[in-house]
Amino acid sequence: MALNWPTFFTRLGSSVVFVAIMLTGLLYPNEWPFFGLVVLINIFCLRDYFRLVQKIDKESHWSKWLPVAVQLVALLVLSLYANVVSELAPAAPKVILMLLPVLPAILLLGSVLFKKNSFFPLLQSAGGLMYITLPMVLLLNIRTYDFYLPTAIICMIWSNDTMAYLVGSFMGKHQFSPISPKKTWEGVIGGAVLTMAAAGIYGYYSETYRFVDWMALAFCVTIAGTLGDLMESKLKRMADIKDSGTLMPGHGGALDRFDSLLLAAPFAFLYSVYFMR
Numbered sequence: 001m002a003l004n005w006p007t008f009f010t011r012l013g014s015s016v017v018f019v020a021i022m023l024t025g026l027l028y029p030n031e032w033p034f035f036g037l038v039v040l041i042n043i044f045c046l047r048d049y050f051r052l053v054q055k056i057d058k059e060s061h062w063s064k065w066l067p068v069a070v071q072l073v074a075l076l077v078l079s080l081y082a083n084v085v086s087e088l089a090p091a092a093p094k095v096i097l098m099l100l101p102v103l104p105a106i107l108l109l110g111s112v113l114f115k116k117n118s119f120f121p122l123l124q125s126a127g128g129l130m131y132i133t134l135p136m137v138l139l140l141n142i143r144t145y146d147f148y149l150p151t152a153i154i155c156m157i158w159s160n161d162t163m164a165y166l167v168g169s170f171m172g173k174h175q176f177s178p179i180s181p182k183k184t185w186e187g188v189i190g191g192a193v194l195t196m197a198a199a200g201i202y203g204y205y206s207e208t209y210r211f212v213d214w215m216a217l218a219f220c221v222t223i224a225g226t227l228g229d230l231m232e233s234k235l236k237r238m239a240d241i242k243d244s245g246t247l248m249p250g251h252g253g254a255l256d257r258f259d260s261l262l263l264a265a266p267f268a269f270l271y272s273v274y275f276m277r
Contacts, residue, residue, distance in 0.1 A: 026151045038136045044254030045132045048244035053124045055239035060120045070125045074133040135265035156221040157260045164191025180233040192222040213276045220267040228263030
């Protein structure tokens with residue numbers, strides 16, 4: 001098959017811009033670019049999430065203001081955390097206490113804004129906050145705990161995705177799940193093993209954490225990341241669409257790019273904050 005050069009350059013240009021924005025937010029020494037990156041991820045992922053759930057649940061009445069209200073609540077949670085709680089991190093109980101007012105707030109907004117049955121849209125909105133905003137809060141917490149850990153986690157996700165694709169392309173024979181027909185057991189295992197090997201090599205020479213910590217963190221990230229990708233694929237199948245959005249030409253939406261991170265961040269948070277030494 002001949003290479004489609006316009007598509008290739010579109011995907012390449014999107015990738016260059018994406019990586020540049022990510023690395024600026026992750027590695028800039030000031031905290032604000034990272035916070036801005038987290039806010040952008042949260043906004044665009046929530047937008048894609050609402051696009052999916054509204055296509056899945058077509059029978060419920062969706063107010064056009066509900067996604068806006070949820071975005072505002074998510075931004076409030078992120079801002080409060082960044083300005084108040086982050087100085088006291090690691091503090092998982094405080095994160096939970098901060099998120100508790102979110103659900104009543106959404107229910108209250110829904111009771112005011114909706115004219116018809118709003119139970120399922122409200123439930124799905126709360127689910128979006130748990131699915132997207134909570135992992136972003138935990139990612140902020142990880143950054144407070146260790147400046148470079150978010151970068152390491154995202155590099156592990158990229159490595160796992162790339163290695164899984166390459167191994168699966170050359171050796172894949174056994175389908176991993178009908179939800180994502182192109183994924184194979186060989187690719188999933190190969191991506192996890194190679195990513196853990198790379199993390200182990202880095203950990204062997206690193207003076208920050210133990211060798212076993214890097215291996216365990218890579219294991220958590222690769223397994224949770226793969227399941228996160230599978231979860232988003234299931235949502236897209238239920239919505240009967242190929243991509244969650246059109247944010248990145250040639251690559252799909254924000255949820256397509258960060259689905260692995262959304263599930264990997266909570267597990268990485270638990271291990272890195274409470275077990276890494």
